[in-house]
Amino acid sequence: MSKQEKTLIMSVLMTPDMANFSGNVHGGSLLKLLDQVAYSCAAKYCRQYVVTANLDQVSFKDKVKVGELVTFYSRINYVGRSSMEVGVKVMAEDLRSHEKRHTTSCYFTMVAVDDNGKPMMIPPLNIESEAEQLLFSAAQERKKMRYEMTEKNKALHVDLTQEKE
Numbered sequence: 001m002s003k004q005e006k007t008l009i010m011s012v013l014m015t016p017d018m019a020n021f022s023g024n025v026h027g028g029s030l031l032k033l034l035d036q037v038a039y040s041c042a043a044k045y046c047r048q049y050v051v052t053a054n055l056d057q058v059s060f061k062d063k064v065k066v067g068e069l070v071t072f073y074s075r076i077n078y079v080g081r082s083s084m085e086v087g088v089k090v091m092a093e094d095l096r097s098h099e100k101r102h103t104t105s106c107y108f109t110m111v112a113v114d115d116n117g118k119p120m121m122i123p124p125l126n127i128e129s130e131a132e133q134l135l136f137s138a139a140q141e142r143k144k145m146r147y148e149m150t151e152k153n154k155a156l157h158v159d160l161t162q163e164k165e
């Protein structure tokens with residue numbers, strides 16, 4: 001499997017329709033683009049329809065301005081039986097100064113599904129370098145942490161929907 005089949009790069013110009021009330025790019029606009037990139041990277045890798053199962057904590061380190069060119073670098077870090085971890089790094093570029101800033105990195109879990117929406121087996125990841133092994137091992141560790149976090153969150157959950165008005 002070539003590197004091209006594990007990676008996908010998408011650049012999008014930040015236009016005024018993506019702005020929030022302060023004139024910078026709305027977080028929701030970036031989240032939508034992030035999901036589209038993760039979808040494309042995962043579907044291209046496994047050649048199947050995929051759904052988003054999870055998005056790890058997204059932290060916006062810096063604001064993105066209207067007029068900047070945002071580039072999403074995505075890569076398949078890990079493949080299980082039907083799931084994939086897609087890592088996405090976001091760089092914003094000022095087109096006049098060419099200055100680039102790393103604004104966000106996050107990890108999606110995408111799951112390949114069949115026509116009935118059921119998870120389906122996908123090809124295992126062919127690890128071709130030491131760097132890819134490091135990415136794979138880190139993703140395995142995150143998968144474990146995600147599971148632990150889900151269990152902890154269940155214990156912390158407070159259900160107010162049954163409360164009388």
Ligand SMILES: CC(C)(COP(=O)(O)OP(=O)(O)OC[C@H]1O[C@@H](n2cnc3c(N)ncnc32)[C@H](O)[C@@H]1OP(=O)(O)O)[C@@H](O)C(=O)NCCC(=O)NCCS
Pocket residue numbers: 051052053054079080081082083084109111113117118119146
């Ligand atoms: C994701 C989905 C297909 C999983 O179906 P499921 O019957 O729970 O599947 P399983 O428990 O057999 O898990 C299948 C794989 O998904 C992974 N997975 C399931 N839920 C997950 C979650 N919340 N986070 C991370 N991974 C998850 C499992 O680890 C497993 O991975 P593996 O096959 O590589 O070992 C199902 O929950 C779904 O359709 N969710 C809605 C997706 C969606 O609509 N997304 C858009 C949001 S609006």
